[in-house]
Amino acid sequence: MLDTDGGIGPQAGPCDLVTVPARHGLEAVDILRLRDGVGPVLHDHTGDTLGFLVPPGTADGWDLPGSACTQTYPHASRAVPSAPPVAGAGWLVPPEGAIAQATEPAELRAALGEAARTIEAAGRRV
Structure with a gap:
């Protein structure tokens, strides 16, 4: 799981982080790229979760x-960092x-819903 406790610094920029299981997130990334x-x-190094940077206040x-959805560092600069x-x-x-600098929450919510339906449909075909 992506850990925001103590891992965020002032260089991080204001953002919240929506964390989802990796399979669900990968499907959503593909959907969002198409749109x-x-x-x-972000991805964690174990490959278990993905984290989408979203505008501050989303949490x-x-x-x-x-x-x-976790609030990260609310009082930082507006720039998205080059380092995670x-x-x-x-x-x-x-x-x-x-x-985009951050994924729009409504677009992410729609993509995650579509991803869940895709995963469910793929499971039924097996």
Whole structure:
């Protein structure tokens, strides 16, 4: 699991982090890339979770089952860091490869819903 406790510093920029299981997240990344809506995405080094950087304040109202949204560092500069803002993480989609500075919460919610339906449908075909 991506750990935001103590791994965020002032260089991290203001962002919240939506964390999801890796399979679900990878499907959502593909969907968001097709729609030109993906922001920077982190992965933990065990390959268990992905984390989507979203605008600050998202954690206040995030309630999507199967995911968590954590406030990271609310008082930092507006720039997205070049180094991952979470200890023990790496970039799946680095800031320079992202289409947006952060993934829009509504677009992420829709992509995660579509990803869940895709995974469920694939499970039924097996």
